[in-house]
Amino acid sequence: MAKLKPLTELRKEHFHFSRFPTTYCPGCGIGNVLQAVTRAIDETGRPPESFTFAVGIGCYGNIGNYLDFDELRLSHGRVPAMATGLKLARPDLNVIAMMGDGDATAIGGNHLIHAARRNIDITAIILNNHTYGMTGGQYSPATRLGDYATTAPYGMLEPAFDICKLAEGAGATFVARTTTFRMVQTIDIVRRAIEHPGFALVEIDSQCPVIYGRMNRWGDAVSMLKKQNALTVTLEKAKTMTPEELKGKIVVGIFKQAVEPEFTGEYYKVINRVRRPQDAS
Amino acid sequence: MQAKQWEVRLSGTGGQGLVTAGIILAEGAGIYDGKEVVQTQVYGPQSRGGASRSEVIISDEPVMYPEVTESDVLLAMSQEAADAYIHEQRAEGIVLVDSTFVKVVPETRAKVYAIPLTKIAREVARTEIVASIVALGALATLTGIVSQDGLEQAVLARAPKGTEEANRAALHAGFAAGHEVREQ
């Protein structure tokens, strides 16, 4: 890993700093994620204009206001589907599909698993803060069992999705989890995900101190991050632990990395085979 | 008959190839003869057996109402079809029944021709699948709604590879059979 460039430089290159301060709550994990993703983009060495962010709805949905990248921002949950259309139409682009946990696994769950199944070359980044922050803290499919939400005032009764297992089962060929605490690892994993030729999913466990943190008495951002880190277990370590010991833990690492036929590439092979020269344009 | 517009109903059972026959008739008259045509069919479960029908309107002028209300020409390739559709047949028109299956022709004021279309198909092409092509050949001779040349081109353009000769034989047998019954 190269030496990290100063934040001031990163802001100048990839952000509309004039639009700061952001609308995000103090201590929100979205800033950490954006820093990691933009640093990872830098590390790929690919030109910034070759990247497009597909974005849905959620607190993170406003990142386009601050990011100096091309952006496609639409309705809730459809990010994997619109990213699929964009990538197929424009295989030359690097498509980053940004999603929240509710966005990706509730309303967009069907699109997510099918994008994974197709193994289309999209980098899906799921910012998992375990809640619907923008609408004020309702429970999501990633809310931990027993935790509180405005719509789970007596505690969450539904088990949470294991997003990485979901992606792996659906056919994603690169699957990883990391946390906002582990910035260096996050940058590295996101870079690998971008460079991976196929559907890559990175779940970033993130803190929502003002809404989720308060409701569940996790304290401020710093104490949330400390608690997040205390719960974190590396994949290597996890292999030595029993399922009982792993309950409630955040296992981080690269769960899957395999090269398999990529959908866009396969489709363009068909085009090259059946294309009629007189129609070429 | 001098009707400027012909409403043709091809009816029988699913699997007799009537939808394809309708398309071929429309292509023969419309594409090769240059007439105005509309082809419609009943979709759905009927296409897997049971009653089946396909309709073609052939006209010298653009066709206004696209569906057949009363037919000028009715092809009935099953008893059920003959029973069901003969009452929506104009008196001035003609009815062609496949006498292989239609044993009792319901009462009609229209001119009725009976030809064993399926039996002929078996004889000339060793397959019943081209019975509707025999029918088209006979209809061409009996009505002139499509030229023999135009119809033949349309049949051959649609015939799956390797079946061209069977289709051509069926068509020519149909031309001849139509000629024969008209002379009677």
Place this chain on the structure above:
Amino acid sequence: MRAKPRARLMLGNEACAEGAIAAGVRFFAGYPITPATETAEVMARRLPEVGGVYIQMEDELGSLSAVVGASAGGVKAMTATSSPGFSLMQEFISSAIIGEYPLVVANVMRLGPGIGNIVASQMDVMQARWGAHGGLPMIAFCPSSVRETFELTIRAVNWSERLRTPVLLMTDGVVGHMREKVVIPEPGEIELWNRPLPAVPPEEYQCFDPGPDNVPAIPPFGGKYRVHYNAAIHDFRGVTTMADPKWCEYGVRRLAAKIEAHIDELTETHSVLMDDAEIAVFAYGPVARAAEASVRQAREMGIKAGLMRTVTLWPFPEKQVREMAKQVEVIVVPEMNLGQMVLEVERCAAGQAQIESVTRVDSMLITPKQVLDRITAVAPRRQIPWPS
């Protein structure tokens, strides 16, 4: 051997696909549904032949999302569906209006409500106008024939590009499943419109700067211009300004204005025997063909009947209907629904003519006799019909 004929016998849905390809559409995402599926099947086979992409998505929401993605990538894109799928697509039709993505949705209408049946109806013509949340003006064309399906698909693509807005092709199970002749023009014989591109250098560029005609010039992704497509209320830069009532009002009114400015160009109606008509039939789609037959039969009976057929459902041809209402005493409006566009006719006639709604909801095409029966029933007393 004769020369290879240029005319082809085509299914309505096939003509939609071929029209789209002729219009430059190179991306199609869809989900199977009767009676629209043939368009997808033709696209799946044909698009790779012309260097385009077909994809079958996981549902209709995903289909229109993928179409938006491709459109944002700079590629002309469309989908086709039928009524239940059209309901599912309303979300993204609305998003495409504010995000200003050019795209076409072909809706081959079938009978509702619910699963209803799979044959035909004209039951979604009001949904076309009012179905997407926001209620902004829509553009919707409605073909009466297979040839017109081909032509109107091209027109739909062209207008979607020119005004950067979703355009609807409201066809139905009758026209979609009918075969007629279509002459496919040579490339170059068709006038194609493309979305406007920026005229200013990247450093001065603001992606939602509406320009003089209220249509922003948005280039495809991946170039020197930064593009922020945004389906939230935004400023000229594409930055979300949803908390600012001024930008809300401006955004909504501009999106309406860019379509309303072209009403005269967009609305196309055809009149048959209208010059001296005292009874008019107002119809669209295949019902207009029944109506024309009925009007001609009424003329043979001595009734001064005429037809106004509209090709454009939305924007509604207000001026034309207003003029017609001044001229005739009765307007008969036959439709394959419970009476939808008749409400618009009533609104525009504003009491100047008697309005008669003829409806049919058994999924079958209205017959000339149905329309004729109403014409003869309401014929002004001095026009005594002949005994039929």
